[in-house]
Amino acid sequence: xxxxxxxxxxxxxxxxxxxxxxxxxxxxxxxxxxxxxxxxxxxxxxxxxxxxxxxxxxxxxxxxxxxxxxxxxxxxxxxxxxxxxxxxxxxxxxxxxxxxxxxxxxxxxxxxxxxxxxxxxxxxxxxxxxxxxxxxxxxxxxxxxxxxxxxxxxxxxxxxxxxxxxxxxxxxxxxxxxxxxxxxxxxxxxxxxxxxxxxxxxxxxxxxxxxxxxxxxxxxxxxxxxxxxxxxxxxxxxxxxxxxxxxxxxxxxxxxxxxxxxxxxxxxxxxxxxxxxxxxxxxxxxxxxxxxxxxxxxxx
Amino acid sequence: xxxxxxxxxxxxxxxxxxxxxxxxxxxxxxxxxxxxxxxxxxxxxxxxxxxxxxxxxxxxxxxxxxxxxxxxxxxxxxxxxxxxxxxxxxxxxxxxxxxxxxxxxxxxxxxxxxxxxxxxxxxxxxxxxxxxxxxxxxxxxxxxxxxxxxxxxxxxxxxxxxxxxxxxxxxxxxxxxxxxxxxxxxxxxxxxxxxxxxxxxxxxxxxxxxxxxxxxxxxxxxxxxxxxxxxxxxxxxxxxxxxxxxxxxxxxxxxxxxxxxxxxxxxxxxxxxxxxxxxxxxxxxxxxxxxxxxxxxxxxxxxxxxxxxxxxxxxxxxxxxxxxxxxxxxxxxxxxxxxxxxxxxxxxxxxxxxxxxx
Numbered sequence: 246x247x248x249x250x251x252x253x254x255x256x257x258x259x260x261x262x263x264x265x266x267x268x269x270x271x272x273x274x275x276x277x278x279x280x281x282x283x284x285x286x287x288x289x290x291x292x293x294x295x296x297x298x299x300x301x302x303x304x305x306x307x308x309x310x311x312x313x314x315x316x317x318x319x320x321x322x323x324x325x326x327x328x329x330x331x332x333x334x335x336x337x338x339x340x341x342x343x344x345x346x347x348x349x350x351x352x353x354x355x356x357x358x359x360x361x362x363x364x365x366x367x368x369x370x371x372x373x374x375x376x377x378x379x380x381x382x383x384x385x386x387x388x389x390x391x392x393x394x395x396x397x398x399x400x401x402x403x404x405x406x407x408x409x410x411x412x413x414x415x416x417x418x419x420x421x422x423x424x425x426x427x428x429x430x431x432x433x434x435x436x437x438x439x440x441x442x443x444x445x446x447x448x449x450x451x452x453x454x455x456x457x458x459x460x461x462x463x464x465x466x467x468x469x470x471x472x473x474x475x476x477x478x479x480x481x482x483x484x485x486x487x488x489x490x491x492x493x494x495x496x497x498x499x500x501x502x503x504x505x506x507x508x509x510x511x512x513x514x515x516x517x518x519x520x521x522x523x524x525x526x527x528x529x530x531x532x533x534x535x536x537x538x539x540x541x542x543x544x545x
Numbered sequence: 546x547x548x549x550x551x552x553x554x555x556x557x558x559x560x561x562x563x564x565x566x567x568x569x570x571x572x573x574x575x576x577x578x579x580x581x582x583x584x585x586x587x588x589x590x591x592x593x594x595x596x597x598x599x600x601x602x603x604x605x606x607x608x609x610x611x612x613x614x615x616x617x618x619x620x621x622x623x624x625x626x627x628x629x630x631x632x633x634x635x636x637x638x639x640x641x642x643x644x645x646x647x648x649x650x651x652x653x654x655x656x657x658x659x660x661x662x663x664x665x666x667x668x669x670x671x672x673x674x675x676x677x678x679x680x681x682x683x684x685x686x687x688x689x690x691x692x693x694x695x696x697x698x699x700x701x702x703x704x705x706x707x708x709x710x711x712x713x714x715x716x717x718x719x720x721x722x723x724x725x726x727x728x729x730x731x732x733x734x735x736x737x738x739x740x741x742x743x744x745x746x747x748x749x750x751x752x753x754x755x756x757x758x759x760x761x762x763x764x765x766x767x768x769x770x771x772x773x774x775x776x777x778x779x780x781x782x783x784x785x786x787x788x789x790x791x792x793x794x795x796x797x798x799x800x801x802x803x804x805x806x807x808x809x810x811x812x813x814x815x816x817x818x819x820x821x822x823x824x825x826x827x828x829x830x831x832x833x834x835x836x837x838x839x840x841x842x843x844x845x846x847x848x849x850x851x852x853x854x855x856x857x858x859x860x861x862x863x864x865x866x867x868x869x870x871x872x873x874x875x876x877x878x879x880x881x882x883x884x885x886x887x888x889x890x891x892x893x894x895x896x897x898x899x900x901x902x903x
Contacts, residue, residue: 338759347603350652363652381762388760435841436841450639476635526577527577
């Protein structure tokens with residue numbers, strides 16, 4: 246079974262310059278993975294902070310009993326406890342905020358899974374939007390876990406209110422599954438969505454890398470021979486040439502050679518394909534300039 | 546080899562001279578018009594990619610002013626190149642890469658404009674008050690709900706003291722129960738200034754209250770109803786508490802005790818609830834816009850208010866942890882509480898900030 250194509254996840258945004266930019270929405274799976282990674286990192290950071298503070302407290306040589314006295318040691322301990330409470334609050338609430346406001350628009354988890362947040366539509370992503378989408382995280386994530394966990398823990402003892410709470414919270418938790426754009430509540434409120442952000446590298450222009458080889462053995466195809474194929478086949482051929490795998494080159498060269506009824510010399514399949522690609526592209530692009538597109542070989 | 550040598554020389558020349566002679570040489574040798582188009586512009590695209598890459602990695606300092614100034618122009622070049630390439634080129638690789646580059650640059654050119662620091666400056670310099678004023682109607686609704694909640698709480702407990710135990714969470718109802726003597730109640734209000742660990746108490750209070758306020762806001766998502774319920778539920782407790790102390794003739798004392806931090810804290814809860822109601826109302830009655838757009842606009846407006854609410858709760862935590870225990874007389878407490886009330890109201894509704902008059 247072929248991998249499901251992300252057709253239903255493609256979205257288009259018109260930039261203020263009037264150009265349509267395609268986006269691919271992040272899959273729910275990669276978003277969940279990003280969340281899990283972030284939660285693990287947050288818990289780790291919390292634990293490291295806690296242990297560091299405990300270690301410092303141990304270094305000062307105090308224990309909790311001294312909190313009741315009013316000496317300098319007690320003051321130091323109080324300061325540590327305050328630092329701890331504030332650190333925990335920040336880890337819980339500011340982690341996502343801090344990273345998503347950066348130029349990558351992604352927390353470490355999102356970065357690893359190759360996704361980022363973006364504003365829906367043509368508006369710019371604003372600081373307020375990032376705040377809004379993260380402030381709702383609490384009821385979407387922590388509350389449902391508490392409620393549903395509680396309902397499961399008490400099993401058959403759960404009263405009606407407990408179940409009602411659990412179901413109510415489950416709606417928030419499952420919200421991303423209930424709409425096409427897999428928005429969570431925070432995304433709805435902030436006007437954001439999460440998209441894929443993988444970067445590609447630019448390959449060499451084929452007509453620059455090719456002409457040396459093409460010039461020596463010069464296959465010249467007639468317009469009729471080139472008229473067999475369209476843009477789709479051209480781009481498939483481009484992929485084959487860029488991948489540059491022997492068996493694939495052989496197969497494609499054979500197929501084209503059979504189709505147009507023109508043999509090619511032994512071990513010259515790459516030159517043959519490059520010549521054909523360049524001439525086919527030249528012909529199709531000329532048509533393009535005149536306003537004629539040929540989508541594939543079936544098009545008239 | 547004989548073919549490759551001039552290209553290599555041309556490239557070397559390109560490295561040493563600022564002109565893009567290597568690119569031009571390559572463009573001349575390209576057989577296809579669309580590839581020539583690409584090669585002529587590739588230098589600018591690559592420059593844009595380098596700048597965008599640096600910004601993404603967070604190395605803003607490594608970018609020269611020249612590059613930063615050129616960024617918008619380079620972005621527009623890439624956008625127009627993309628538009629042209631779509632109509633003239635069938636090179637899938639270039640098209641996809643160009644789309645990718647444009648997208649990355651778009652995120653930066655149209656990204657969050659201000660860093661957290663700049664944003665905070667704007668926030669304190671009038672942005673906060675402005676966002677609060679935008680919620681005026683919701684604040685009035687929330688205020689009405691809170692007043693109603695207080696009255697209901699009072700009336701319920703006055704009609705049947707058993708309600709007190711239903712309204713108050715277990716932990717809070719320690720010594721303060723119906724039937725407690727005047728002395729016991731007075732003891733809960735005064736004489737705690739030698740208590741230790743006030744700072745810790747304040748920090749814990751803040752953390753707890755902030756989480757509650759965030760909840761009040763976040764629940765607004767469900768058409769604002771849970772926000773309204775939360776407001777009412779919290780203020781019925783207030784009403785019950787007022788009734789209890791009123792019964793022993795300690796009305797002014799309890800108001801003083803509450804007002805030290807209460808004016809700030811209740812104000813914050815009022816704003817959080819109003820922000821929740823704002824979103825709920827926007828979703829229930831979106832008007833001309835679509836529900837999603839209305840919710841997004843309301844969410845952004847009220848997010849600013851919520852940052853303010855968290856800050857107010859820090860202040861409230863400090864007041865509750867220190868000022869309430871250290872100021873041990875009712876007039877002093879009333880002065881502090883009243884001052885905070887006037888301060889916040891002036892800051893939000895009277896002071897318009899810099900540059901707002903223009």
